[in-house]
Amino acid sequence: MTTLTNGTPPDLTGKNLSFKRAAANRAATLGIALCVLIAAFPLGLVAYQVISRGGSAMSLGFFTEEIARNYRTEGGGMGPAIVGTLLITGMAALISIPIGVFGAIYLNEYGKTSPLAKFIRTMSDVMTGVPSIVMGLFIYVAYVVVIGERNGLAGALALACLMLPIVIRSTEEMLRLVPDELRQASAAMGARKWRTTLGVVLPAASSGITSGSLLAVARAAGETAPIIVTVGLTYIYKPDLFDGANTTLAAQIYRNATQPFDASQERAWGAAMALIMIVFVFTIVSRIIASRFAIDKR
Amino acid sequence: MKLNRRAVFGTVTASALALSLAACGGGDDDDSGSDGDMVSGEIIGTGASFPDAYYAAAIEAYADVNPDLIVTYDAVGSGTGKSDFGEGLNDFAGTDSLVAEGDGPEEGAYQYIPTVAAPITVSYNLPDVEGVQLGQETLAAIFQGDITSWDDDAIAADNPDLELPTTDITIAHRSDGSGTTGNFTLFLDEATDTWTLGAGDTVEWPSNSVGGDGNTGVAQNIQNTEGAIGYVDLADATETGLTFASIENADGNFVQPSLEGTTAGLDGAVVNDDLSYNPLNASGPEAYPITAPTYILIQTEYEDADKAAGVKAFLTWLLTDGQEIAADVHFAALPEGLQQQALDTLNETIPD
Numbered sequence: 286m287t288t289l290t291n292g293t294p295p296d297l298t299g300k301n302l303s304f305k306r307a308a309a310n311r312a313a314t315l316g317i318a319l320c321v322l323i324a325a326f327p328l329g330l331v332a333y334q335v336i337s338r339g340g341s342a343m344s345l346g347f348f349t350e351e352i353a354r355n356y357r358t359e360g361g362g363m364g365p366a367i368v369g370t371l372l373i374t375g376m377a378a379l380i381s382i383p384i385g386v387f388g389a390i391y392l393n394e395y396g397k398t399s400p401l402a403k404f405i406r407t408m409s410d411v412m413t414g415v416p417s418i419v420m421g422l423f424i425y426v427a428y429v430v431v432i433g434e435r436n437g438l439a440g441a442l443a444l445a446c447l448m449l450p451i452v453i454r455s456t457e458e459m460l461r462l463v464p465d466e467l468r469q470a471s472a473a474m475g476a477r478k479w480r481t482t483l484g485v486v487l488p489a490a491s492s493g494i495t496s497g498s499l500l501a502v503a504r505a506a507g508e509t510a511p512i513i514v515t516v517g518l519t520y521i522y523k524p525d526l527f528d529g530a531n532t533t534l535a536a537q538i539y540r541n542a543t544q545p546f547d548a549s550q551e552r553a554w555g556a557a558m559a560l561i562m563i564v565f566v567f568t569i570v571s572r573i574i575a576s577r578f579a580i581d582k583r
Numbered sequence: 584m585k586l587n588r589r590a591v592f593g594t595v596t597a598s599a600l601a602l603s604l605a606a607c608g609g610g611d612d613d614d615s616g617s618d619g620d621m622v623s624g625e626i627i628g629t630g631a632s633f634p635d636a637y638y639a640a641a642i643e644a645y646a647d648v649n650p651d652l653i654v655t656y657d658a659v660g661s662g663t664g665k666s667d668f669g670e671g672l673n674d675f676a677g678t679d680s681l682v683a684e685g686d687g688p689e690e691g692a693y694q695y696i697p698t699v700a701a702p703i704t705v706s707y708n709l710p711d712v713e714g715v716q717l718g719q720e721t722l723a724a725i726f727q728g729d730i731t732s733w734d735d736d737a738i739a740a741d742n743p744d745l746e747l748p749t750t751d752i753t754i755a756h757r758s759d760g761s762g763t764t765g766n767f768t769l770f771l772d773e774a775t776d777t778w779t780l781g782a783g784d785t786v787e788w789p790s791n792s793v794g795g796d797g798n799t800g801v802a803q804n805i806q807n808t809e810g811a812i813g814y815v816d817l818a819d820a821t822e823t824g825l826t827f828a829s830i831e832n833a834d835g836n837f838v839q840p841s842l843e844g845t846t847a848g849l850d851g852a853v854v855n856d857d858l859s860y861n862p863l864n865a866s867g868p869e870a871y872p873i874t875a876p877t878y879i880l881i882q883t884e885y886e887d888a889d890k891a892a893g894v895k896a897f898l899t900w901l902l903t904d905g906q907e908i909a910a911d912v913h914f915a916a917l918p919e920g921l922q923q924q925a926l927d928t929l930n931e932t933i934p935d
Binding site: 353354355356357358429430433434435517518519520521529530543544545546 | 625627629636639640642643646653655657670671672796797799800802803806819822823
């Protein structure tokens with residue numbers, strides 16, 4: 286490699302460009318900035334709508350009280366739905382993230398281009414595109430009907446099926462980005478392959494794996510269709526996922542928003558705001574965790 | 584930092600312990616404090632959305648009567664309720680239509696318990712037009728798509744005094760398998776000669792129609808679409824502020840849906856041995872023609888004795904004290920004879 290050591294550094298400010306090039310540069314920059322604004326506009330509107338409409342439903346009671354037994358009347362809270370969302374999504378993450386990460390390790394570190402690895406890779410790509418209701422119906426047939434009960438675990442299983450391909454593919458991409466030199470260096474120090482993978486490769490990719498998994502968790506937390514098919518409905522706190530029907534915020538948003546009553550519409554907006562807040566907190570917390578674990582910036 | 588973590592861990596463990604102790608303590612209190620005849624536990628019902636306004640109000644009131652028995656009713660439609668019942672996913676099912684072959688519940692595994700009845704309104708959305716009257720044949724023609732505009736001659740003939748707009752008609756119907764659809768189409772099938780779409784929980788609606796989920800979904804569609812007409816239970820139609828048409832009854836009078844009209848219809852109905860009955864198009868000058876019954880399906884044999892006791896306790900209350908709140912939410916209570924018959928059957932099906 287050659288290095289530029291002598292002479293003045295190149296002028297990158299664009300001051301000496303010809304008029305034509307300066308104009309093109311300006312136009313392109315403006316165009317990009319406009320795209321950013323257009324992209325941010327709907328996001329801003331959604332946030333504004335949810336906060337302005339959901340804000341009026343917010344109170345301490347909204348987070349702690351049981352769900353109203355009657356859509357039509359005011360009152361009640363979303364406590365059980367918040368607990369349900371946390372538990373069901375948490376359980377789904379607990380099932381899918383370890384399996385997904387280890388699956389990705391197999392694909393990238395061991396399987397590579399073997400027929401099995403190729404097959405799994407293709408299948409998980411296909412699975413990413415499967416509509417979430419299909420996962421719900423699969424769990425309904427394979428689990429709910431078999432045990433004869435809708436419960437929280439069924440929802441967690443459906444969400445785990447949904448998250449698994451996303452976790453596998455995003456983790457594999459992250460592992461692929463880890464430079465081979467690190468693996469070779471580790472091997473040269475005498476570390477075995479499993480040691481290298483656990484001690485060098487995984488930590489190097491940890492922040493990427495976290496954000497990939499987080500994307501999957503956030504998507505799962507907002508899923509409605511598979512939850513309605515597999516989880517059922519309850520008004521009370523159900524901390525035990527094996528103990529009968531449960532509910533989540535996304536399901537409550539759907540149920541309340543599809544009712545024509547003012548009280549239920551307001552509850553739906555409130556639940557939407559609560560869900561956004563939960564996902565927001567999740568994101569921040571896991572970013573912090575990821576930055577703690579990550580190896581120093583390369 | 585380490586100390587902090589330990590402190591946090593300690594707090595969490597301590598509070599978890601405290602919580603579980605409190606939970607145990609609470610349980611003991613309940614055991615000693617209850618009267619003995621109060622059932623506790625949880626029962627889940629799914630099914631018809633037609634009586635949901637009544638069941639939701641009843642469950643709300645029952646939570647004060649017996650807070651230890653948690654009753655949940657999920658208004659997913661009669662069709663899903665019946666198939667859930669067949670799969671054993673619920674403890675009772677709500678349905679407005681009778682069980683047909685292929686619905687899910689097996690012959691002999693279920694018993695109908697009638698709970699309340701209510702008129703199915705024909706609601707419409709025409710700003711500034713009130714008091715539309717519809718003959719039975721006109722109604723059939725509208726809902727099978729033969730009449731597509733509000734200023735049609737047939738509608739004008741039923742409403743000589745009204746100025747009708749040229750708005751196109753949009754039919755609002757149920758998209759899910761529904762006992763309301765079942766009763767509404769059964770009425771059109773029985774009452775008119777021209778109805779061609781048949782009767783059932785789902786029928787093939789004409790193309791100028793829009794489907795909604797549950798009675799409230801249909802109500803919402805009517806509310807949002809000018810020129811829409813659809814069938815909705817009285818409670819949801821009233822609460823969403825819809826306008827209803829007067830419907831021609833068997834005696835040729837145009838009648839507004841009302842609880843009095845429903846009770847008049849119930850009195851004329853014949854109750855079968857399995858407690859099913861058909862109050863549709865009953866005779867009587869005041870009777871509202873589209874009056875629908877609604878039932879709860881209970882299992883003839885419950886595997887879990889606690890569930891059986893829970894269902895029995897809730898239904899017993901529903902058929903006695905629970906009947907009193909029916910009128911408040913626009914449902915007609917059962918006539919006393921039928922109420923007693925239902926209670927007797929309940930006691931026979933689930934003996935103590």
